[in-house]
Amino acid sequence: MHTYNIAVIAGDGIGPEVLAEGVKVLKEVAALDGTFQFSFTHFPWSSAYYLKTGKMMPDDGIDQLRPFDAIFLGAVGSPDVPNSVTSRDLLIRIRHDFDQYINLRPVKLLKGAPCPLADVKREDIDMTFVRENSEGEYAGSGAWLYKDQPNEVVIQNGVFSRKGCERVIRYAYELARKEHKTLTNISKGNALNYSMVFWDQIFAEVGKEYPDVKTYSLLVDAASMFMVKNPKRFQIIVTSNLFGDILTDLGAAIAGGMGLAAGANLNPEKKFPSMFEPIHGSAPDIAGQGKANPLATVWSASQMLDFLGYPQWGKKLIAIIEDLLVEKKVLTPDLGGTATTSQVGDEVVRKLEETK
Ligand SMILES: NC(=O)c1ccc[n+]([C@@H]2O[C@H](COP(=O)([O-])OP(=O)(O)OC[C@H]3O[C@@H](n4cnc5c(N)ncnc54)[C@H](O)[C@@H]3O)[C@@H](O)[C@H]2O)c1
Numbered sequence: 001m002h003t004y005n006i007a008v009i010a011g012d013g014i015g016p017e018v019l020a021e022g023v024k025v026l027k028e029v030a031a032l033d034g035t036f037q038f039s040f041t042h043f044p045w046s047s048a049y050y051l052k053t054g055k056m057m058p059d060d061g062i063d064q065l066r067p068f069d070a071i072f073l074g075a076v077g078s079p080d081v082p083n084s085v086t087s088r089d090l091l092i093r094i095r096h097d098f099d100q101y102i103n104l105r106p107v108k109l110l111k112g113a114p115c116p117l118a119d120v121k122r123e124d125i126d127m128t129f130v131r132e133n134s135e136g137e138y139a140g141s142g143a144w145l146y147k148d149q150p151n152e153v154v155i156q157n158g159v160f161s162r163k164g165c166e167r168v169i170r171y172a173y174e175l176a177r178k179e180h181k182t183l184t185n186i187s188k189g190n191a192l193n194y195s196m197v198f199w200d201q202i203f204a205e206v207g208k209e210y211p212d213v214k215t216y217s218l219l220v221d222a223a224s225m226f227m228v229k230n231p232k233r234f235q236i237i238v239t240s241n242l243f244g245d246i247l248t249d250l251g252a253a254i255a256g257g258m259g260l261a262a263g264a265n266l267n268p269e270k271k272f273p274s275m276f277e278p279i280h281g282s283a284p285d286i287a288g289q290g291k292a293n294p295l296a297t298v299w300s301a302s303q304m305l306d307f308l309g310y311p312q313w314g315k316k317l318i319a320i321i322e323d324l325l326v327e328k329k330v331l332t333p334d335l336g337g338t339a340t341t342s343q344v345g346d347e348v349v350r351k352l353e354e355t356k
Helices: 015-033 047-053 061-065 083-097 162-179 195-207 220-229 241-254 295-308 311-327 341-354
Strands: 002-011 036-043 070-075 102-108 126-132 142-145 153-156 183-187 215-219 236-239 262-266 274-278
Touching: 002 015, 015 036, 015 070, 015 295, 015 311, 015 341, 036 061, 047 083, 061 083, 070 083, 070 295, 102 241, 102 295, 126 162, 126 241, 162 183, 162 195, 162 236, 183 195, 183 220, 183 241, 195 215, 215 220, 220 241, 236 241, 262 295, 274 295, 295 311, 295 341, 311 341
Parallel strands: 002 036, 002 070, 070 274, 126 236, 183 215, 183 236
Antiparallel strands: 102 126, 102 262, 142 153, 262 274
């Protein structure tokens, strides 16, 4: 029987609460499948760890994670530690060091999920974001000059390499070809006259190899308007790190809320472990109260199963999330229910058992 070794970084706030349910669900899937199992190793890296040690992870943290098949992450962030530290020293560090250059974020309105948009049919919101995840404005390049002086200057560079742009754009074209969907390129070439003109040029160059894929190009400001006014026009989307970060939160808002939004950080070549996470933060306002919705984490578990080669289980988990949303009996307060985080996890497990 194959064993998948999974590193669990539960993190802060509601992170440990939702991840406990994700782990529970993955264990049940493996037990039902019978051909593979999971071995989970928990790492305490979090804001609490930082307050104790002065570091978000040990110096050899990346080496400790390297042998794992995947990383399952909850959320990091605490009012006691600057967000730039929690995010850069753990999350972004893992994404960079493991070259997880694809951030795959589904924005799909499931049956029964709430949607704040008027006059939009459920089927009209069904898109997949392919967000560049290794460079752009998040590459960490810049300078802080004349600190605390009147002539203080900060520079945050946008890093766009040919290799970095080509590989994410090619990934998106391949996905669109495989799924027989349209591909929309979202950029901002009218204002960002180096980075985004270059990005658009590479989109066109790579596109010559995919004459079968129908493409569209939009400026990011227009794209955010269309996501609200006419989401149906989007199927596969490719965009930069910063734009993708912002647009996928908008995507979460139109597709059921943060409690249903998942994301996968992929190293497609599998040279390094990929990382699966709900996209929400540590939600300090509801932490420790059993109110956190674990369904985003279950969705990210389904992305992990897809990536490990078990798409049939990935699909089953999405179908179960949809059942829960339609039945409206076992849901957390953000979705109008009264169930606790672990009751929702238990219900997912119960429904998995029913499929036996
Ligand atoms: N990937 C990550 O680890 C990540 C992502 C975003 C923010 N953060 C960090 O999290 C902390 C809080 O950030 P924030 O408040 O901007 O964003 P957040 O996502 O934690 O919370 C925003 C709102 O959504 C609600 N919410 C989020 N997830 C929920 C869930 N699963 N179930 C029910 N309600 C949920 C929260 O209660 C809150 O009202 C900050 O320190 C931030 O830096 C971490």
